[in-house]
Amino acid sequence: MARRKGIVETHSYRTFLIVAAFIFILPIWARPIPGEALHMDIVNLMVLTGIYACAVLGLNLLLGYAGQISLGHAAFFGIGAYTTAILCTRFTWFPTWLGVILGASLAGAIGWLVGKPVLRLKGNYLAMATLGLGEIAFILFSQLKGLTGGTVGMLNIPPLSIFGLKFDTDIKFYYLVWAIVLVIMLLTINLVLSRVGRGLRALHSSEVAADAMGVNTGSYRVKVFVWSAVLAGLGGALFAHFQLYINPESFTFALSILFVTMVVVGGMGDIWGGLVGVVALTFLPSIIQVFPEWIPGIPESLTNFSNYALVLYGLLLIIFMIFLPKGLSYGMERGVAAGRRSAKLLLDRIRAHD
Amino acid sequence: MLRVEKLSTFYGNIQALRDVTIRVRRGSITTIIGANGAGKTTLLRTISGLNKARHGLIIFEDQDITNTPPNKIVKMGISHAPQGRQVFGDMTVAENLELGRYSRRFANRAEYKQDIEMVYEVFPILAERSGQLAGTLSGGEQQMLAVGRALMSRPKLLLLDEPSMGLAPKVIQSIFKTLFRLHEQGLSILLVEQDAKIALETADYGYVMRTGKVALGGDAGELLENEEVKKIYLG
Numbered sequence: 353m354a355r356r357k358g359i360v361e362t363h364s365y366r367t368f369l370i371v372a373a374f375i376f377i378l379p380i381w382a383r384p385i386p387g388e389a390l391h392m393d394i395v396n397l398m399v400l401t402g403i404y405a406c407a408v409l410g411l412n413l414l415l416g417y418a419g420q421i422s423l424g425h426a427a428f429f430g431i432g433a434y435t436t437a438i439l440c441t442r443f444t445w446f447p448t449w450l451g452v453i454l455g456a457s458l459a460g461a462i463g464w465l466v467g468k469p470v471l472r473l474k475g476n477y478l479a480m481a482t483l484g485l486g487e488i489a490f491i492l493f494s495q496l497k498g499l500t501g502g503t504v505g506m507l508n509i510p511p512l513s514i515f516g517l518k519f520d521t522d523i524k525f526y527y528l529v530w531a532i533v534l535v536i537m538l539l540t541i542n543l544v545l546s547r548v549g550r551g552l553r554a555l556h557s558s559e560v561a562a563d564a565m566g567v568n569t570g571s572y573r574v575k576v577f578v579w580s581a582v583l584a585g586l587g588g589a590l591f592a593h594f595q596l597y598i599n600p601e602s603f604t605f606a607l608s609i610l611f612v613t614m615v616v617v618g619g620m621g622d623i624w625g626g627l628v629g630v631v632a633l634t635f636l637p638s639i640i641q642v643f644p645e646w647i648p649g650i651p652e653s654l655t656n657f658s659n660y661a662l663v664l665y666g667l668l669l670i671i672f673m674i675f676l677p678k679g680l681s682y683g684m685e686r687g688v689a690a691g692r693r694s695a696k697l698l699l700d701r702i703r704a705h706d
Numbered sequence: 707m708l709r710v711e712k713l714s715t716f717y718g719n720i721q722a723l724r725d726v727t728i729r730v731r732r733g734s735i736t737t738i739i740g741a742n743g744a745g746k747t748t749l750l751r752t753i754s755g756l757n758k759a760r761h762g763l764i765i766f767e768d769q770d771i772t773n774t775p776p777n778k779i780v781k782m783g784i785s786h787a788p789q790g791r792q793v794f795g796d797m798t799v800a801e802n803l804e805l806g807r808y809s810r811r812f813a814n815r816a817e818y819k820q821d822i823e824m825v826y827e828v829f830p831i832l833a834e835r836s837g838q839l840a841g842t843l844s845g846g847e848q849q850m851l852a853v854g855r856a857l858m859s860r861p862k863l864l865l866l867d868e869p870s871m872g873l874a875p876k877v878i879q880s881i882f883k884t885l886f887r888l889h890e891q892g893l894s895i896l897l898v899e900q901d902a903k904i905a906l907e908t909a910d911y912g913y914v915m916r917t918g919k920v921a922l923g924g925d926a927g928e929l930l931e932n933e934e935v936k937k938i939y940l941g
Contacts, residue, residue: 547808547811550801550804550805550808551805551808553794553796553797554794554797554805554808557794557795557796557797558792558793558794558795560756560788560792561788561792561793561794561852561855562794562805563756563776564754564756564776564780564785564786564787564788564792564856565780565805565806565808565809565855565859566776566777566778566779566780566781566808566809566859567777567805567808568775568777
């Protein structure tokens with residue numbers, strides 16, 4: 353089969369190596385500097401970024417390739433988190449890595465149950481169904497007190513350990529999470545470049561023609577949705593073992609919207625763009641928190657990010673849909689290209705004057 | 707080769723096809739003409755499995771294929787070039803063609819080369835444009851791509867929905883000439899067309915559809931001479 357050699361493939365794998373190298377050296381370079389105005393803990397934030405990236409990579413496939421939107425991915429994230437948290441706190445002997453796998457699997461199973469009937473219908477019924485699922489999951493997380501600890505949540509979740517290796521510091525967890533993210537990226541790149549990926553792109557481009565060519569569009573949509581649910585569940589399970597406590601507030605509608613915003617800001621259907629979106633929006637609250645040190649007299653309510661997170665995400669969604677529908681990374685590429693062009697023009701002019 | 711017996715298809719409560727019965731002989735070009743909304747496109751879509759039939763039968767090479775999913779229909783040898791061309795605009799011409807053989811999963815590289823050479827021979831312009839994004843092609847080229855893509859699955863029967871749509875007369879002529887050549891090489895074609903004149907001139911058999919029913923049928927030459935057809939469809 354003629355795999356598209358050249359542009360996409362080599363470009364993707366080269367980018368992959370650059371990103372991987374960058375991730376490897378980042379913690380060495382990004383030690384927290386005491387007394388610096390921008391006192392972010394970059395490694396800690398990057399762990400969170402990696403955890404969100406798991407969920408967003410799957411959602412990016414769903415939005416960008418299957419053309420479907422999920423407004424309830426926080427539910428899968430939460431299912432992954434609660435599954436492993438419950439198993440590992442109830443049974444102290446329970447292997448944490450198995451909890452993570454079971455969490456991701458359960459999220460996938462529930463995704464299948466929801467997606468199977470809904471995705472046979474054309475149109476955006478998935479958005480409605482997942483919106484409902486997100487609310488139901490949130491209510492269950494807060495009300496099943498015996499199982500989930502209610503609104504207080506679950507404490508004392510053991511740190512993740514794989515074959516005796518304990519991931520109990522930020523830096524260890526950083527390398528673990530990003531190793532997982534890079535594996536998912538590789539799988540996703542391969543998927544996009546494979547026969548299935550071509551089918552998905554065709555589906556996105558013209559569903560009628562994809563159907564007519566014999567691409568089984570209904571079953572593809574279900575598969576992509578289930579895969580995205582598994583990845584969100586995986587992210588959630590890692591989240592539980594990283595934070596070591598969880599409560600329902602971590603899995604609200606705002607998180608679902610955050611995921612969608614990350615995809616849109618990064619660029620739908622653009623795997624690397626998705627990653628850019630996750631980084632940008634995970635760091636955004638910390639950057640905003642720093643503002644008051646620069647601007648005197650800014651009201652307190654504006655520094656507390658969660659107060660207006662949803663408003664900001666909504667605004668970002670609107671702005672990107674109108675002005676940058678292909679996302680931030682594409683916009684940056686265009687910006688760089690335009691900058692180069694005008695620089696060259698300027699140089700030419702200067703030379704002409706000489 | 708293809709028999710459609712008393713086929714009825716609905717969109718919700720609205721009946722789009724009423725007891726439609728047609729035949730496509732092996733090696734023929736059969737055309738279906740009629741006004742907008744007569745049910746021509748629905749008929750093609752029901753044959754290729756994109757719409758569900760409520761009553762009736764579709765028999766292809768002695769097999770009942772009524773309501774078989776589209777991916778299986780393609781494998782059986784019916785290929786559908788849908789209305790409005792529907793090329794994959796953000797993929798290259800070559801990628802579009804590759805998707806045309808999507809159903810033939812395990813076919814090898816040599817066969818792929820052979821198929822794509824065959825399409826490039828039929829439409830040389832596609833070979834020149836192979837690396838270009840399909841969305842940047844002209845209307846005529848896109849139509850050629852749509853037909854070429856449908857040929858990639860090695861169909862026995864090609865379903866064509868309005869290949870003349872929105873094209874200049876000269877381009878239409880050239881596309882129909884190509885269709886005729888494919889027919890001479892043994893391909894059976896079921897052609898839905900609004901341009902009744904060129905369709906009947908190219909085809910062996912024709913049917914006239916009106917409000918979801920087959921109103922007339924017969925040799926294309928006879929239909930061309932038919933007073934009613936002349937008055938309504940040939941102007």
